[in-house]
Amino acid sequence: MSCFEHPVKSMAPRAPGVIPVELKNGARVKANDIAPQGVYMPNYNILTPNMRSPQYVQMSTAAGITLGIMNGRMHRTACTRCLNLLLTYPEGCRANCAYCGLARHREAERDYADRNFIRVDWPAVPLQRTIDIVARDPAKSPFHRMCISMITHPRSDEDTRTVLKQWTDRIDPKTIPVSILSNPTTMTRADVKRLKDLGADIFTVALDAATPEIFERTRGKGVRSPHSWAKYWEILMDARDVFGPQKFGAHIIVGMGETERDVLVLVQKLVDLGGHSHMFCFFPENGSLMDHLPATPRDQWRRVQLGRYLIDYKGGRAERMKFDGNGRVVDFGVAKDELEKIIGEGVAFRTSGCPGKFRDDVSACDRPYGDSPPSNIASYPFPPNGHDLRKIRRQLRIVEKD
Ligand code: SF4
Numbered sequence: 235m236s237c238f239e240h241p242v243k244s245m246a247p248r249a250p251g252v253i254p255v256e257l258k259n260g261a262r263v264k265a266n267d268i269a270p271q272g273v274y275m276p277n278y279n280i281l282t283p284n285m286r287s288p289q290y291v292q293m294s295t296a297a298g299i300t301l302g303i304m305n306g307r308m309h310r311t312a313c314t315r316c317l318n319l320l321l322t323y324p325e326g327c328r329a330n331c332a333y334c335g336l337a338r339h340r341e342a343e344r345d346y347a348d349r350n351f352i353r354v355d356w357p358a359v360p361l362q363r364t365i366d367i368v369a370r371d372p373a374k375s376p377f378h379r380m381c382i383s384m385i386t387h388p389r390s391d392e393d394t395r396t397v398l399k400q401w402t403d404r405i406d407p408k409t410i411p412v413s414i415l416s417n418p419t420t421m422t423r424a425d426v427k428r429l430k431d432l433g434a435d436i437f438t439v440a441l442d443a444a445t446p447e448i449f450e451r452t453r454g455k456g457v458r459s460p461h462s463w464a465k466y467w468e469i470l471m472d473a474r475d476v477f478g479p480q481k482f483g484a485h486i487i488v489g490m491g492e493t494e495r496d497v498l499v500l501v502q503k504l505v506d507l508g509g510h511s512h513m514f515c516f517f518p519e520n521g522s523l524m525d526h527l528p529a530t531p532r533d534q535w536r537r538v539q540l541g542r543y544l545i546d547y548k549g550g551r552a553e554r555m556k557f558d559g560n561g562r563v564v565d566f567g568v569a570k571d572e573l574e575k576i577i578g579e580g581v582a583f584r585t586s587g588c589p590g591k592f593r594d595d596v597s598a599c600d601r602p603y604g605d606s607p608p609s610n611i612a613s614y615p616f617p618p619n620g621h622d623l624r625k626i627r628r629q630l631r632i633v634e635k636d
Pocket of ligand 1: 327328329330331334335336337338385386453
């Protein structure tokens with residue numbers, strides 16, 4: 235695909251296949267009914283235990299290493315600053331989002347607890363064991379934030395509240411604030427309020443798609459998935475009212491067929507509403523309905539990363555930016571010296587998400603290598619060094635200074 239071609243048509247997902255009834259809804263795991271024995275590492279060669287939230291949660295490989303329940307080392311980083319807890323059920327997520335490794339269409343191929351998600355395995359861990367480890371000394375924990383990731387399941391609202399309550403009973407949310415990555419499809423405004431009342435700090439909505447058309451194609455009727463753009467915006471507006479300014483946000487995946495302009499106009503809308511955007515670079519997740527498609531070209535990703543950072547933290551405005559006929563940024567609407575200084579600081583190219591304890595524009599949620607391989611980093615989970623910045627400048631197609 236040429237960089238100058240509008241990519242919408244070529245980013246179409248595959249159609250989901252038909253699942254035999256005997257493999258639907260986690261039937262295999264429930265029929266085997268193997269009792270879990272502590273931590274479960276995803277393993278395709280043994281029978282998957284019957285685990286469910288709130289007793290069990292899954293966490294990223296990075297969080298498992300940081301928590302000390304997994305061995306392993308990460309490229310150029312020792313830990314993650316965000317403990318992402320993902321609700322888990324044998325039935326799995328009942329949605330079918332085309333870019334997601336957790337999607338329902340995989341139920342014939344792989345049990346839920348064994349599915350890869352944002353490029354890594356997610357071990358399942360007893361919630362109480364997780365809380366016990368962090369509660370030993372929350373102030374000295376490497377985690378700056380905890381995040382409960384809801385999935386689309388009839389029990390996820392109630393179980394999210396239970397996980398939040400059990401956590402905050404032992405760990406002061408002022409010491410380790412809690413974010414909610416919501417599932418609007420099953421939620422009401424009252425659910426949003428209940429989470430705020432239980433001590434949640436930030437509420438996010440994973441719009442993921444930058445336009446209603448891409449939303450419908452990748453996570454709505456286009457892939458037999460239950461989500462709707464209108465419902466996601468309804469809950470996002472509820473979160474704005476309930477959680478207040480700077481305490482709500484939206485996830486956006488860049489590179490699913492939208493233009494750079496589409497994303498930055500949405501980022502501006504979120505900032506004008508009082509919120510933030512958390513950005514992900516599209517990566518073809520193995521086993522997903524988009525695993526045959528190309529990752530986002532780095533020049534596109536870098537320009538959107540920089541534009542988003544300018545709007546979110548530096549007073550930039552989408553309407554001051556200039557775009558070419560294909561919606562690509564050609565002018566960020568910022569003086570050259572100022573732009574050069576911001577690029578040189580490197581923060582714009584770090585992973586974006588809910589803030590940690592270092593500074594407001596540095597995300598606790600650093601998701602090491604969640605949207606790229608270490609050989610071609612999209613979101614830097616650490617401050618980019620001089621070599622990284624030279625590479626970033628080349629990718630931005632901004633002439634490098636000596
Ligand atoms: S709702 Fe979330 S977890 Fe479920 S398939 Fe969609 S993106 Fe994946």
